[in-house]
Amino acid sequence: MFNFKIGFRPLNLPLRHTFTISRWSRDTAANVLVELEADGITGLGEAAPNARYNESQESCMAWLGAFDLSALKNPFDVEAVLRAMDATGPGDYSAKVALEMALYDWIGKKLQVPLYDLWNAQSRFGPQTCFTVGIDATEKLPDRVREAARYPVLKIKLGTDRDEEIINTIRSVTDKPIWVDANEGWKTLDRAKQMVSFLADQNVQMIEQPMPSSMKQELAQLKAYSPVITMADESFTGRESVEELAACFHGINIKLMKTGSIRRALQMIHGGRRAGLNIMIGCMIESSLANTAAALVSLWCDYADLDGHLLISEDPYVGLQFDEDLKVYLPEKSGLGVELRS
Numbered sequence: 011m012f013n014f015k016i017g018f019r020p021l022n023l024p025l026r027h028t029f030t031i032s033r034w035s036r037d038t039a040a041n042v043l044v045e046l047e048a049d050g051i052t053g054l055g056e057a058a059p060n061a062r063y064n065e066s067q068e069s070c071m072a073w074l075g076a077f078d079l080s081a082l083k084n085p086f087d088v089e090a091v092l093r094a095m096d097a098t099g100p101g102d103y104s105a106k107v108a109l110e111m112a113l114y115d116w117i118g119k120k121l122q123v124p125l126y127d128l129w130n131a132q133s134r135f136g137p138q139t140c141f142t143v144g145i146d147a148t149e150k151l152p153d154r155v156r157e158a159a160r161y162p163v164l165k166i167k168l169g170t171d172r173d174e175e176i177i178n179t180i181r182s183v184t185d186k187p188i189w190v191d192a193n194e195g196w197k198t199l200d201r202a203k204q205m206v207s208f209l210a211d212q213n214v215q216m217i218e219q220p221m222p223s224s225m226k227q228e229l230a231q232l233k234a235y236s237p238v239i240t241m242a243d244e245s246f247t248g249r250e251s252v253e254e255l256a257a258c259f260h261g262i263n264i265k266l267m268k269t270g271s272i273r274r275a276l277q278m279i280h281g282g283r284r285a286g287l288n289i290m291i292g293c294m295i296e297s298s299l300a301n302t303a304a305a306l307v308s309l310w311c312d313y314a315d316l317d318g319h320l321l322i323s324e325d326p327y328v329g330l331q332f333d334e335d336l337k338v339y340l341p342e343k344s345g346l347g348v349e350l351r352s
C-alpha cells in the first residue's frame with residue numbers, strides 16, 4: 011500500500027516567437043506540472059490544456075485537485091486508475107494524461123527501468139521529426155525557414171486566405187519536403203480540392219486536417235480525390251471509430267493531450283494499423299516533459315511531429331533528444347527519463 015501525494019502548479023512557458031495557427035495566436039503556453047510522490051519517488055507529468063477542447067489551466071488544476079487518489083491503491087494497475095479517471099466524466103483529457111504520465115514515470119522509477127524497456131519497444135529510437143513554421147507575415151517566413159535549417163522536413167501551418175503565397179514564399183528559399191497543416195481552415199470542398207491540387211506539385215508529403223471535423227462527407231470525398239495523404243488531427247480525439255476515420259483520412263495524428271492516456275494511445279495505434287491508417291504522433295506546445303512521453307509513444311508510430319518543446323524559450327526539462335538525422339530518441343534513464351535542466 012503506497013501513500014500517494016499529488017502536487018500541481020501552473021507551468022507557464024514563454025515562446026520563442028508568437029505562434030499563430032488558423033484559429034489563434036499566442037506568446038505563452040499555459041501548461042500544468044504534476045508531481046506524484048510515494049515511497050520517496052516522484053513521478054512527473056505535464057498537461058497542455060487546449061481551448062479547442064474546452065480546457066484551461068484552471069479547469070485542469072480543478073480536475074487534478076478533485077481526483078480521489080485512493081484510486082492509486084495498486085499503482086501498477088494502470089487500467090484500474092484509468093477507469094477511475096473515466097468515472098469522473100468526459101473531458102479534462104490533458105489533466106488525465108498528465109496524472110497517468112506521472113504515474114508511469116513513478117512506476118518506471120520505482121522498478122528502476124526505462125518505460126521503453128518495460129514496454130518492450132524494439133529500440134529507443136523513433137521516427138524523424140518535422141519542425142513547425144507557424145503562420146507569419148510573408149516577409150518573415152524566409153527567416154523562419156532559415157532558423158529551421160537543421161530540420162529535414164518542415165510542417166507549414168495554412169488555412170489562411172493567402173496559402174498559395176505562403177507556400178510560394180517557402181519554396182523560394184527551400185525545396186525540403188513539406189507537411190501541411192490547415193487546422194480546419196479550408197471551409198469548402200472546392201477550396202480544399204484547389205489547395206490539394208496546388209500542393210501536390212510542391213513536394214508536400216501530407217496534409218493535416220484540411221477541413222472542419224464536422225465535414226465528414228466532404229473529408230471522405232477529399233480523401234478519394236487527394237494524391238497526397240490526409241491526416242486527421244482535430245477529427246481524431248481517440249473516441250471515434252477507426253472505420254469512420256479510415257473512410258475520411260489516410261492517417262491519424264495522435265496527441266496525448268487529446269487521447270487523455272498514454273496506454274489508450276498505444277491501443278489506438280494498434281487499432282488504427284488494423285484499419286490501414288498511417289500513424290503520426292504530434293504534440294501541443296509542451297516542455298520536454300510531456301514531449302518525452304510523446305516521444306515514447308513515437309516508438310510505435312510512422313511519423314513524428316515532436317517540436318513542441320523547441321518552440322519555447324526556456325525549457326525547464328531535459329528529456330527526448332534528436333540524432334543527426336533528426337530521429338527522436340529516449341534517454342537511457344528510469345521512467346520517462348526526464349530531469350530538471352540544471
Ligand SMILES: [Mg+2]
Nearest residue numbers: 191218219243
Ligand atoms: Mg494539427
